Amino acid sequence: MAKKPTRRGHKTTANRLGAQIINRRASFDYELGDILTVGLQLTGAETKAARLGHVQLRGSYVTPKENSVTKKAELYLINASFSIATNVPKSSGEKPTTVDTRARKILAKRKEIDRLAMARASGQTIIPTKLLTNGHYIKLVIALGKGKKNYDKRASIRRRDTERDNAKFLKRL
Numbered sequence: 001m002a003k004k005p006t007r008r009g010h011k012t013t014a015n016r017l018g019a020q021i022i023n024r025r026a027s028f029d030y031e032l033g034d035i036l037t038v039g040l041q042l043t044g045a046e047t048k049a050a051r052l053g054h055v056q057l058r059g060s061y062v063t064p065k066e067n068s069v070t071k072k073a074e075l076y077l078i079n080a081s082f083s084i085a086t087n088v089p090k091s092s093g094e095k096p097t098t099v100d101t102r103a104r105k106i107l108a109k110r111k112e113i114d115r116l117a118m119a120r121a122s123g124q125t126i127i128p129t130k131l132l133t134n135g136h137y138i139k140l141v142i143a144l145g146k147g148k149k150n151y152d153k154r155a156s157i158r159r160r161d162t163e164r165d166n167a168k169f170l171k172r173l
Contacts, residue, residue, distance in 0.1 A: 023127070023130065040106060076106060
């Protein structure tokens with residue numbers, strides 16, 4: 001038996017269960033390779049924003065930084081925008097949300113972190129492609145990528161246009 005969607009105020013929560021925030025620009029700007037699913041270290045307000053779908057991954061990337069205590073590499077998500085709701089009265093004149101772009105630590109196994117750090121040192125970029133919010137945890141899907149040149153991007157556009165035209169033509173038949 002399917003669960004009925006619960007109502008909170010005027011919004012139903014059924015449309016946000018298992019939400020995915022997708023970085024559509026990543027596959028256009030990069031040739032994506034190895035894909036890895038990792039965790040994120042978030043605050044409560046950031047978790048709520050992610051579950052509501054108020055996250056923007058466009059322009060974000062992952063970079064390794066050395067921990068000053070352990071001298072080992074750690075991965076951080078840079079430039080991801082979380083629109084966090086603030087508890088201010090509506091009549092105060094302040095904005096009810098703030099956009100937070102601080103660096104967030106990525107939780108992964110040591111082997112995976114070292115492999116990604118080596119790939120980053122060899123010239124590849126680590127790009128977040130999806131933020132998954134289904135289930136108890138919030139997971140980030142990252143991929144190794146190599147930046148595309150402008151002529152590669154034009155070829156991608158041309159290929160996509162021809163596929164669209166072919167599908168339109170076949171639909172008419």
